[in-house]
Amino acid sequence: MTTTPPLLQLVKVGKSFGRFRALHEVDLDVAAGSVTCIVGPSGSGKSTLLRTVNMLEPIDEGAILFEGTMIGHRMRKNHRVPVAKSVARRQTLHFGMVFQNFNLFPNHTALDNVAIAPRLVRKLSKDAARATATRALEQVGLGDRTGHYPSELSGGQQQRVAIARALAMEPRLLLFDEPTSALDPELVGEVLGVMRELAATGSTMLVVTHELRFAADVADQVVMMDGGRIVEAGAPAEILADARTERARKFFASVTSH
Numbered sequence: 001m002t003t004t005p006p007l008l009q010l011v012k013v014g015k016s017f018g019r020f021r022a023l024h025e026v027d028l029d030v031a032a033g034s035v036t037c038i039v040g041p042s043g044s045g046k047s048t049l050l051r052t053v054n055m056l057e058p059i060d061e062g063a064i065l066f067e068g069t070m071i072g073h074r075m076r077k078n079h080r081v082p083v084a085k086s087v088a089r090r091q092t093l094h095f096g097m098v099f100q101n102f103n104l105f106p107n108h109t110a111l112d113n114v115a116i117a118p119r120l121v122r123k124l125s126k127d128a129a130r131a132t133a134t135r136a137l138e139q140v141g142l143g144d145r146t147g148h149y150p151s152e153l154s155g156g157q158q159q160r161v162a163i164a165r166a167l168a169m170e171p172r173l174l175l176f177d178e179p180t181s182a183l184d185p186e187l188v189g190e191v192l193g194v195m196r197e198l199a200a201t202g203s204t205m206l207v208v209t210h211e212l213r214f215a216a217d218v219a220d221q222v223v224m225m226d227g228g229r230i231v232e233a234g235a236p237a238e239i240l241a242d243a244r245t246e247r248a249r250k251f252f253a254s255v256t257s258h
Contacts, residue, residue, distance in 0.1 A: 010028040023049060
C-alpha cells in the first residue's frame with residue numbers, strides 16, 4: 001500500500017553562517033491542507049528555517065523535499081549539488097512568502113502591488129493580472145481599497161495586501177514569518193482573522209509566530225525550536241498545555257506570564 005508523501009519534508013537540514021550553527025539536523029513534515037506553527041525564543045532558528053524552505057538561504061546539509069522531490073539541490077554521483085537558477089525559480093513558485101515587514105512599493109496602489117508578480121513571473125496579461133489581484137484583495141477583505149496607496153492604509157491593511165500578493169501567485173504552501181510582529185496590538189486581530197480564514201479553507205500554511213492563542217486555535221501541529229533544533233513537535237493541546245521537555249515548559253511559562 002503506497003502512502004502519499006508529506007507536501008513538504010525537511011530531512012536532517014543543517015545551516016551555518018560562518019562558525020554559527022543556525023540549524024541542526026532539522027526533521028519536519030508538513031501535510032497538505034495543514035497548518036504548522038513554529039514557536040520559540042528569538043534566535044532559535046525559526047526564521048532561518050522558513051527561509052531555507054523558500055530557498056532564500058541555501059542549506060548546507062540534509063534535504064528539502066516537496067511532494068517527495070528534492071528542491072534546491074539534486075543528486076549527482078552521490079553528491080548534492082545546487083539546481084540551476086532557472087529550476088530554482090520554478091521551484092520557488094510552490095511557495096508564497098509573507099514577511100514581518102510589508103515590503104510594498106509605496107508608489108503603487110494596492111491593486112498594482114498585488115498584480116506585479118502575476119504579470120512578471122506568471123506572465124499573465126495586464127487584464128488577467130489585475131483580475132487575479134482584485135480577487136486576492138477581496139479574499140483578504142480589501143476589495144474596497146484596491147486604489148489606495150500604502151501610505152493610505154493602516155499597518156494591518158498593508159500586511160493584508162502583502163498576504164494578497166502571496167495569494168495571487170497561487171502557491172501550494174504559504175509561509176508566514178512573524179506576520180504580526182510589526183503591527184500595533186489593535187491591528188493584530190485583523191491579520192490573524194485573514195489567516196484563520198485561509199486555514200479554514202484548506203490552505204497549507206507554515207507559520208513562524210509568537211501568537212500562541214492563534215497556534216492553539218488554528219494549528220494542526222506546533223513545533224517549538226531552540227538553539228537551531230526542534231525541541232518538541234505535536235498537536236497544540238499536547239505541546240502548549242502539556243509539554244514534555246523542561247525547556248519547552250519554561251518557554252511557554254515565560255510567554256504566558258507576560
